[in-house]
Amino acid sequence: MTLDRVVLIFAGCVVLxxxxxxxxxxxxxxxxxxxxxxxxxxxxxxxxxxxxxVFKKLGVRPGTAFK
Incomplete structure (x- = not known):
């Protein structure tokens, strides 16, 4: 799973x-x-x-949106 997807999932969870x-x-x-x-x-x-x-420091594979 890429950094972009993890960030979107996290943001959605925070909103919910x-x-x-x-x-x-x-x-x-x-x-x-x-x-x-x-x-x-x-x-x-x-x-x-x-x-x-934070997720990048935790070792999540980079995506295209957040570099």
């Missing part, structure tokens, strides 16, 4: 986790989903993604 926590624990957890969404937009424009850096 934020939505689930906002529905079951407290509405302010929706901020987690908002943060993940804003980070995805920022990464799309700049190519900088902190999660990609």
């Amino acid at each position: 986790l934020g939505i689930t926590l906002s529905l079951t624990v407290h509405p302010w957890w929706i901020g987690l989903s908002a943060f993940a969404g804003l980070n995805m937009i920022q990464a799309g424009f700049t190519g900088f993604c902190p999660a990609a850096m």
Whole structure:
């Protein structure tokens, strides 16, 4: 699995986790989903993604989006 796919899967999980926590624990957890969404937009424009850096250090095989 490439770095690109791992980052997308991780971002999707964070969004779903934020939505689930906002529905079951407290509405302010929706901020987690908002943060993940804003980070995805920022990464799309700049190519900088902190999660990609972490996964790269963990040894995930590079893809084409995050170098």
